[in-house]
Amino acid sequence: xxxxxxxxxxxxxxxxxxxxxxxxxxxxxxxxxxxxxxxxxxxxxxxxxxxxxxxxxxxxxxxxxxxxxxxxxxxxxxxxxxxxxxxxxxxxxxxxxxxxxxxxxxxxxxxxxxxxxxxxxxxxxxxxxxxxxxxxxxxxxxxxxxxxxxxxxxxxxxxxxxxxxxxxxxxxxxxxxxxxxxxxxxxxxxxxxxxxxxxxxxxxxxxxxxxxxxxxxxxxxxxxxxxxxxxxxxxxxxxxxxxxxxxxx
Amino acid sequence: xxxxxxxxxxxxxxxxxxxxxxxxxxxxxxxxxxxxxxxxxxxxxxxxxxxxxxxxxxxxxxxxxxxxxxxxxxxxxxxxxxxxxxxxxxxxxxxxxxxxxxxxxxxxxxxxxxxxxxxxxxxxxxxxxxxxxxxxxxxxxxxxxxxxxxxxxxxxxxx
Numbered sequence: 337x338x339x340x341x342x343x344x345x346x347x348x349x350x351x352x353x354x355x356x357x358x359x360x361x362x363x364x365x366x367x368x369x370x371x372x373x374x375x376x377x378x379x380x381x382x383x384x385x386x387x388x389x390x391x392x393x394x395x396x397x398x399x400x401x402x403x404x405x406x407x408x409x410x411x412x413x414x415x416x417x418x419x420x421x422x423x424x425x426x427x428x429x430x431x432x433x434x435x436x437x438x439x440x441x442x443x444x445x446x447x448x449x450x451x452x453x454x455x456x457x458x459x460x461x462x463x464x465x466x467x468x469x470x471x472x473x474x475x476x477x478x479x480x481x482x483x484x485x486x487x488x489x490x491x492x493x494x495x496x497x498x499x500x501x502x503x504x505x506x507x508x509x510x511x512x513x514x515x516x517x518x519x520x521x522x523x524x525x526x527x528x529x530x531x532x533x534x535x536x537x538x539x540x541x542x543x544x545x546x547x548x549x550x551x552x553x554x555x556x557x558x559x560x561x562x563x564x565x566x567x568x569x570x571x572x573x574x575x576x577x578x579x580x581x582x583x584x585x
Numbered sequence: 586x587x588x589x590x591x592x593x594x595x596x597x598x599x600x601x602x603x604x605x606x607x608x609x610x611x612x613x614x615x616x617x618x619x620x621x622x623x624x625x626x627x628x629x630x631x632x633x634x635x636x637x638x639x640x641x642x643x644x645x646x647x648x649x650x651x652x653x654x655x656x657x658x659x660x661x662x663x664x665x666x667x668x669x670x671x672x673x674x675x676x677x678x679x680x681x682x683x684x685x686x687x688x689x690x691x692x693x694x695x696x697x698x699x700x701x702x703x704x705x706x707x708x709x710x711x712x713x714x715x716x717x718x719x720x721x722x723x724x725x726x727x728x729x730x731x732x733x734x735x736x737x738x739x740x741x742x743x744x
Contacts, residue, residue, distance in 0.1 A: 490603060
């Protein structure tokens with residue numbers, strides 16, 4: 337796997353109550369939006385969306401350093417300092433990810449495009465109508481950025497599911513099971529080794545290798561589906577969410 | 586509150602890795618989408634059907650595919666497969682597995698110097714073998730069907 341930087345513990349001195357099975361998005365948002373914010377909820381929120389938010393911003397600004405900077409600004413300004421987005425969130429209004437997309441869109445327009453226009457010494461002249469910024473000539477970039485956000489969200493879910501599955505395997509003394517699963521599905525997905533090849537270093541035949549890998553796959557699937565259900569809510573089936581994620585790849 | 590600097594130890598996933606893992610979650614990879622899985626699935630269906638019929642079918646697909654049986658033994662396997670196909674209580678999955686065993690036994694016989702043990706037209710056999718060789722690529726079973734398909738061409742030419 338490639339190594340990529342992003343904050344593991346977003347806010348100093350806090351610990352998520354459960355790294356792997358956090359509250360649903362809406363519970364989390366409610367906790368983070370409360371007066372005297374629950375730092376664990378805020379931390380969890382940032383962890384959950386960090387990759388996606390960075391990917392969204394990077395698609396627009398085309399500069400990794402600036403994207404990182406703006407990501408931090410976004411979380412500080414909209415989540416930690418003002419909580420405006422969190423307070424505006426309501427399950428009845430639709431999916432949380434849609435609200436996040438809209439908020440990000442306004443944030444990027446506000447910070448990045450204003451900055452660019454200033455650099456060009458031209459005046460910013462929005463027409464003052466509600467939603468005016470949405471109609472400027474950047475819709476194509478935003479469509480790509482929204483894809484990147486969903487992909488980033490999916491990546492976070494998969495990483496969490498993998499971490500939880502690995503931990504469960506370790507709890508059960510099945511480290512080798514997980515290692516075989518990793519070799520088969522993660523190390524080289526373009527040319528995955530056969531079950532026979534996976535079993536060789538462990539001196540086991542293909543049937544046993546397959547059976548052990550199936551054990552891990554079953555656990556991984558259960559963890560991932562639960563994470564998706566938690567995050568996406570009950571309005572959509574996890575299968576539909578997975579199909580949406582696959583469409584972004 | 587401050588946001589910590591990035592932690593460089595954290596892993597990330599490439600697109601092919603994500604696709605492989607999401608496919609797994611959709612159950613698209615494990616059960617029957619690879620040749621090994623399909624063979625295991627067929628053998629398992631065959632074992633269930635055989636157990637109900639009071640016949641031992643354990644490891645039979647493997648043995649047939651490995652050229653381990655004589656012509657009389659293959660004929661016995663073929664007759665057993667016919668009985669299993671005709672089992673009124675067989676599910677579609679089990680019947681399909683029994684048909685696979687039937688074709689495997691006739692294909693294995695054909696690979697023994699072109700011995701034909703079924704009355705089916707050679708062209709029909711060829712079509713079935715070609716289809717099944719594509720279903721089990723990289724497996725001894727797929728190889729058996731590919732070799733048998735080659736024998737059908739030879740037999741056609743010599744007719």
